[in-house]
Structure formats: C-alpha cells, structure tokens
Amino acid sequence: MMNSSLNKANLTALPPLALYIHFPWCEKKCPYCDFNSHQIKEGAGVKSGFDEEQYINALIADLETELPRIWGRQVHSIFIGGGTPSLLSAQGMDRLISAIRARINLEPDAEITMEANPGSVETEKFAGFAKAGINRVSLGIQSFQDEQLKALGRIHNGSEAKRAIEIALKHFKSVNLDLMYGLPMQTLDDAKRDVETALSFKTPHLSFYNLTLEPNTYFASFPPKLPKEEVIDAIFEQNLELLSNAGYQRYEVSAYAKPGMECKHNLNYWRFGDYIGIGAGAHGKISFPDKITRQVRERHPETYMQNMETKGNALIEAREVPASDLPFEFMLNALRLTNGVATNTFTERTGLPLNVISKGLDEASKKGLLDPNPISLKATPLGLTYLNNVQEIFLN
Template identity: 45%
Template sequence: MFKLPPISLYIHIPWCLKKCGYCNFYSKVKKSTLPEEEYIKHLLKDLEKDAILINQRTIKSIFIGGGTPSLLTSNGIKKLIKEIKKRINISHTAEITIEANPTTLEYKRFLNYKDSGINRFSIGIQTFNSDLLKKIERTYDKKEAILAIEEIKKININFNLDLMYGLPNQSLNDALLDLKIATKYNPSHISWYQLTIEPNTIFYTKNLNLPNEKIIFQILKQGDNFLKKSGYNKYEISSYSRLNYECKHNLNYWNFGDYIGIGSGAHGKITKKNGDIIRTVKNNIDHFINGNYLKKKFIVIKEEKCLEYFMNAFRLYQSISQKQFEERTNINKSYIKDKIKKAIKEGYIKEKNNFWNTTKKGKKFLNSLLEIFLD
C-alpha cells in the first residue's frame, strides 16, 4: 500500500500595514479594523473542507504566515488554535510558528501568543540598517527591531530572524554587520537570503542600484563563513540553525511532505492514497470572506512531480534518499535514470548507496541542475 507522507498546516493571514515594494506574496493593505472574527470563522470552515482529504493523519507542524499574521489579536490567535485542535489531530510535539514584524504594536503581543500555544516566532527583521529599511519600505527602524528581539528572548528561546542581503546600495560591511548584530542575540535560527525582484512587484520597474555580482559573491562567501564560525549549521540554501533547531515546517516542504493551506491566497499539497498529488490554491479575500474558498484544484502530472520533488530536495544540505523519492512521488527511480545520468555527467550530483548528493557545482548552478528535470 502507498505510504502517505507527513502533513503540516499552513494558515495565511493576508493583511499588512504596508505592501513592501519587493513582496511577491498575496497580501492586502490594512485600511481599517480587521474583520478578524469573520475571517477566523471562514478559516475554520476552509479547514473543515480540506480535512476530509488528509485521511486522519496527525499534523506535525503549523505555520501562521502572511501578510502580517501578528496583526491579529492574541485572543484571535488563541481562539484559532483552540478551534483547529477540535477539528484535526495535532501532534503534542507540533512546532507552531507565527510570523511577526518588529513594530511596537506586534511585539507587545508576543507573550500572549505564547500562551495561545505558539512555540516558535519568526521575526521579519530584513536589516538593522535604518536607512536601508526605508529604502525597502519597511515600517520600523533599527531601534524597534532590536527591542522586538529583546522582548522575544524574554519569553522564548526558539525564534528565527529573517535577514536579506543584496539590498539597494548595500555594501559588504553593511551585510556582515547585520549578521554580527543578529548573532549577538543568539537566535535559534537565521534565514538569510538574497533580495530578488519579481516581475509583478512594485520594485520591478524601479532603478534600485542593487549590488553587483562581485559584491553579492563576497557577501555570500564571507557571511556564510561568519555564520558557520558563529555556531550555525547551514542545512538549506538560505537557512542556518543551532543544533536541533531546524525549522520542522520548512523541512517538511523541502522533503516533499504534504500540507493543508487554508486562508485567502494559501497554497496546499495533499497526497491521496493512490499516490496522486493534489494542489490547491485559495481565493482572494473578497471571494474568501464570502465563503468561496477554493480558486483552483488540480492533480500534478507525473513529469511535474519529479521536478517539484527536486526543486525542494536539492535545496537541502543533506543526502537525498532514493527510497524517499519513490515514496513521496509514487514514481520508480528508473523513470528518471537518464536525467540522473545527465546530472552526474555534468557534475551537479553524485550517486552512492541509494542516495543522491548535490555537489558544490550543483548548489552553485541549481537552476541549471533543475533544467535537466524540466526538460
């Protein structure tokens, strides 16, 4: 019988105080009081519809993202988590994360969030440089960012700091200073990734004076060395953690696990007992708040299963089990043997003892490696 993968829950809260120019996620600017009670009611109904698909599996992790989910009141979050637990099985060891921005309104709610069952916080710092924060249109400064970290440290040791490099006019020293300040507060996890400008964002048509490739390379090289020397293990392309503090929710994504996606703009991936993979996309807020939750639902074709699996797995700094590939895709590895041979010949991966390993070249030219499976 086909073995179903582990499953997580993603909850999307679409509102923000301001839409950042680089943001590519579905979000809406908060113009008045949030319809919090009504939205939570619809989130739970959306969950009830998707819960039918999960075959009684226990949820291993919950991630509340956005948007800016910490705009919800602590009572709203408490009610949401309590009602979710009535509807589906949640592991007693589940990692439950909420994203938050370091504004005064939000970090004052941290303690109450923890009382609601939240056991991991992800703080969107991006940079500690107040001038750069203005350039990327964030709504706080260095002082507020540090205050938020100090507040979170008082109540929870498991927290992530989101940082970006490659910002407009950012120097090598600017980027390294961000990492030095971050590690001073000893977060359990650091997500450190390059600013990328997507075509459908506000910044796409602007001349931002981004650092050139030479500077980016030096930032990445020296920053990576600094984080490793500071005791952080790089377990994914842009993720570093203290021992045993890897993000369980994201690891489930990267290992091609399943996840229910509820809320306006959320995406989901559910595997059926016959091995078919269903993708779901939820409606925008205007439709969602009127009870029309599902925008799109489709079965992933065989060729795209392989590509999707490797788009996730090749990001990780660990061996890729051929057995896991077969279990998570319901596809025999012989189906991709020619593509694997080509990837080995090009020097992107190595094969040993029923495992695949991405080489340094494969990590450096990840898009070229993935193009083999896109072919």
C-alpha cells in the same frame, strides 16, 4: 515521454502532514514583496483595519472542508504566514489555535510558527500569542541599519528590530530572524555589521535571502541600484563563513540553524511532504495512495471570505498532479537541502520508480552538479550555486 504504465502515483505510505495558514494583511506593502499581501485600508470600518472575526470564521470553515481528505492523519506542524500575522489580537490567535486543536489530530509537541513584523511587536501581545500555543516566531528583520530599512520600505527601524528580538526570545522556544543581503548600495562591511548584530542575539535559526527584483512589484517597475554581482557573491561567502564560525549549519539554500533547531515545517516542504493550505491565496498538497493533489484558494481576502460564507469553499483550483510533473516537483524541493534526501524518498513520496529520473541523475552527476553517491539525492556545492540549472535538468 513517461511510460504509460506510470501515469498514476503508487504510494505505499502517506508522507507527514502539516498545516499552513495565510494571513493576507500588512500595515504597508513592501516594494520588493511578491507574496499575497494587502495593505490595510484606513477607515476600513473596524478598529484593526480588517475584520478579524470574519476572517477567523472563514479559516475555521476552510479547515473543515479539508477534514474528509486528511481523516485519521496527524498534523506535525503549523505555520502562520503572511502578510503580517502578528497583527491578529492575542484573543483572536487563541480562538484560531483552539479551533484547530478541536478539529485535527495535532501532534502534542507540534512546532507552531507565526511570522511577525518588528513594527507590530508588543510585549503583552507576544505573551498572549505564547499562551495561545505559538512556540516559534519568525521575525522579518531584513536589516538592522536604518538607511537600508528605509530603502526597503520597512515600517520599523534598527532599534525596534533589536527590541522585537529581545521580546520574542523571552516568550518563545525558538526564534528565527529573516535577513536580506544584496540590498541597495550595500557594501561588504554593511552586510557584516548586519550578520554580527544578528549573531549577538544567539537565536537558534537564521534565514538569509538575496534581494531579487520580482515581477509585479514596485521594485520591478522602479528598480533600485543594487550591488554588483561580485559584491553580492562576496557578501554571501562572508555570511557563510561568519555563520559557520558561530556554530550555524547551512541546511537549506537560505536557512541556517544550530544543531536540532531546523524549521520542521519547512523541512516537510523540501522533503515533499503534505500540507493543508487555508486562507486567502493559500496552496495545499495532499497525497492519496493512488494520486497527489494540489489546491489553490482565492487570493483576495474579501472575495475569499465571501466565497467561504456563500459557497462553502474558496477554491480556484483543485487538480491531480500528473505523474509526469512529479519528478520535477520533487527535485525542485529536495535539492534545496544541503544534505539532500535519501534516494528511496523519491519513490516513497512520488509513487514512481527511480528509473524515471535516472537519465537526469546521470546528466547532473556528469556535470558535477549532483553528488554521485547512489544512497542520496544531493546537490554538490557547485550544484547549490547553480541550483536552477540542476532543477531544469528534471523539468522534462
């Protein structure tokens, strides 16, 4: 049990602040996806299948409700995720980014990322997004092979994926490619072809995710035939070698980047930074000198917009994080980084003394899961392989 004197966080400085914006619509819901995304309904009464103006109005109003909680703080990055944010018009994106700049203190060279589906990439539209201020795009490629894309329920094919990358590289400072492995019936050679194709474009950032069957998804109810565990492990090791040889550093469990091209927004999450979360289903974390708070918005886009219009907010949860939960929340994020974090970051970001996790650090170190060097909190290669086991040590 945590000492009664440690029931409150005591932060000497507030962490960096980011902004997350959720766009909840997709052209088609993928069978493996457990994110808060909703398939656009045909004949929805508006040309795009969703009311862009109404949703942007709601986002702006949502941001305004957060301003008193972050007054005077600078925002270092913006991430527009989904769903498929690239379904927005270039004009709509410009209006949204302009409204944000008018309301918050945004760092002049802030990283502004937008997720995009290769099936919704258009040259003129991407040029408009870049003009609006988007400087980093994350493309949901998943695979370059048509049969794999079909098995994953994607709306694009391999040729469209390649074309989307070429367009993105012409317009944005940084481009990330999201790829998956452990796909239905995937072989070691299949996986190698995907990696080699991705590397041929020389994008500065790549993400590789192992396909998992998440609860409440189509695949959970109707599971596809996935490769055996030893094949998936071999694919991962192959990926690691190919990427390392091409000059990419694995800096997070699923993320690889050329030197200096890591995703600043995601690094802020993993270092237990703060973030405003606006949009349907968005989560936020804001720190104060004596507490750390979390918020969750209404998930369904229609209800979210109605609540913003009628109530002035769409919160379904707003709470102070108990001090007893902070060690696990911090370690859950920080240990995803291959280089970990400086040990003093724990106290800086949680407001708690390091001795509250000393027992867990000792246990994890003795099991060979945590680097024993006292200057950093860092998982060993074995610990990264069995990350859930390391994180569970700090659950209590």
